[in-house]
Amino acid sequence: MIYVPSRMGQLNRRAFLRQLQKLGVASRAELAKALGMSQPTAGKIADELIRMDVFEEVSENNDRNGTAEASGQLGRPGRKLRLIRTRAKFLGIHLGVQQTSLAGLTLGVAEEDRWAVSFEFKAGKSHPIQAWQQELRQAAKALGKQKLLGVVLSVPGVVDERENRILFSPNLHWTEQADLAATVGRIWKLPALLVQEERALALGQHLADPDCDNFLLVDFGEGVGGAIIVEGKPPFHPLPISGEIGHTPVPGNSRPCGCGGVGCMETLVSVRGLLESFAAAAPGGGNSWRALRDYIAENGIKPWLAQALEAAAAAIAGAMNVAGLSRVVITGSLTELPPVVMQYLSRAIQNGAMWAKFGQVECMAAPRRRTAGMVAVGIDRLVMPETKINRSRSLLNL
Numbered sequence: 001m002i003y004v005p006s007r008m009g010q011l012n013r014r015a016f017l018r019q020l021q022k023l024g025v026a027s028r029a030e031l032a033k034a035l036g037m038s039q040p041t042a043g044k045i046a047d048e049l050i051r052m053d054v055f056e057e058v059s060e061n062n063d064r065n066g067t068a069e070a071s072g073q074l075g076r077p078g079r080k081l082r083l084i085r086t087r088a089k090f091l092g093i094h095l096g097v098q099q100t101s102l103a104g105l106t107l108g109v110a111e112e113d114r115w116a117v118s119f120e121f122k123a124g125k126s127h128p129i130q131a132w133q134q135e136l137r138q139a140a141k142a143l144g145k146q147k148l149l150g151v152v153l154s155v156p157g158v159v160d161e162r163e164n165r166i167l168f169s170p171n172l173h174w175t176e177q178a179d180l181a182a183t184v185g186r187i188w189k190l191p192a193l194l195v196q197e198e199r200a201l202a203l204g205q206h207l208a209d210p211d212c213d214n215f216l217l218v219d220f221g222e223g224v225g226g227a228i229i230v231e232g233k234p235p236f237h238p239l240p241i242s243g244e245i246g247h248t249p250v251p252g253n254s255r256p257c258g259c260g261g262v263g264c265m266e267t268l269v270s271v272r273g274l275l276e277s278f279a280a281a282a283p284g285g286g287n288s289w290r291a292l293r294d295y296i297a298e299n300g301i302k303p304w305l306a307q308a309l310e311a312a313a314a315a316i317a318g319a320m321n322v323a324g325l326s327r328v329v330i331t332g333s334l335t336e337l338p339p340v341v342m343q344y345l346s347r348a349i350q351n352g353a354m355w356a357k358f359g360q361v362e363c364m365a366a367p368r369r370r371t372a373g374m375v376a377v378g379i380d381r382l383v384m385p386e387t388k389i390n391r392s393r394s395l396l397n398l
């Protein structure tokens with residue numbers, strides 16, 4: 001019998017979980033080997049995690065994307081392990097500027113986001129939180145009853161995740177006065193936690209591509225935000241602010257921004273910003289995203305679009321030069337436009353990234369994997385909270 005002190009036990013379980021997140025599906029022996037553990041220790045931890053309803057067993061021939069039902073039998077040799085995919089463990093809610101989306105989330109995550117219910121929400125002048133709560137109650141009915149561990153809520157803005165508060169939200173000011181976690185917690189009677197939306201995207205991207213440990217992710221949509229992953233984790237930030245790359249001022253740009261500033265980069269490159277420029281440059285061309293896509297496919301990169309992309313690239317290259325990163329992952333609306341847009345952006349980033357002068361700078365498009373990141377946060381904070389010993393880089397802190 002091996003004596004495992006409780007904190008060391010938690011460390012081992014976290015290491016095990018991280019390794020399985022990385023591998024997707026693995027046998028007890030493969031996990032033991034990857035972590036340098038003895039097989040009896042690995043088997044014991046695996047059984048604990050099955051009892052905790054974190055892992056499930058699948059038959060040998062199930063690969064990472066396998067869909068076969070898990071077996072209830074424990075510890076049979078030749079069976080592989082994966083994070084639970086057969087039932088939801090968290091409720092994920094993404095609060096967007098115009099739309100709120102919900103889904104039950106399993107611990108083993110899908111490659112791309114799939115939301116079960118979405119509703120439009122535009123806050124009126126009075127009592128926006130009550131109105132949002134009302135909509136959520138309707139959505140809860142549509143989702144039905146599930147036995148869940150907690151709610152993970154992805155939100156934009158400057159978020160103090162430890163305090164579960166939104167300090168400032170340029171595009172959704174009503175959330176600054178609202179206690180969203182408490183509101184959601186009351187509806188579902190579950191613990192609820194906030195995660196900054198860009199951090200969720202970056203964590204999800206890392207889970208999808210675990211071999212890429214260092215990158216900047218920049219998402220374009222209703223706003224523009226970014227998050228960094230270094231050595232497989234979001235780095236420590238002294239202040240609860242990290243994603244606000246969209247609020248870098250662009251000289252000569254006089255558009256007012258939701259943050260109270262003037263000339264922010266996102267006023268040019270967000271969906272609204274691009275549509276505004278498109279309407280001015282091509283009157284009568286329609287003001288829809290589809291019309292813009294067709295226009296670019298036909299006309300290429302016109303000067304107004306070049307200027308917007310160069311402004312985004314300058315901010316991105318600046319962040320890469322300071323953070324020491326050679327890879328940027330672009331998600332969201334720009335990736336939906338004709339390929340010439342990403343090509344132009346990529347070249348402009350290369351021009352500003354110092355590393356490109358003697359090394360290789362990579363700029364790649366990827367789908368949003370927000371729910372994967374939300375699950376990672378839920379596991380870290382609700383299923384297996386970090387212990388103090390964890391924070392001081394132990395041997396098993398992968």
Ligand SMILES: [Zn+2]
Pocket residue numbers: 170246247257258259260261264
């Ligand atoms: Zn701004």
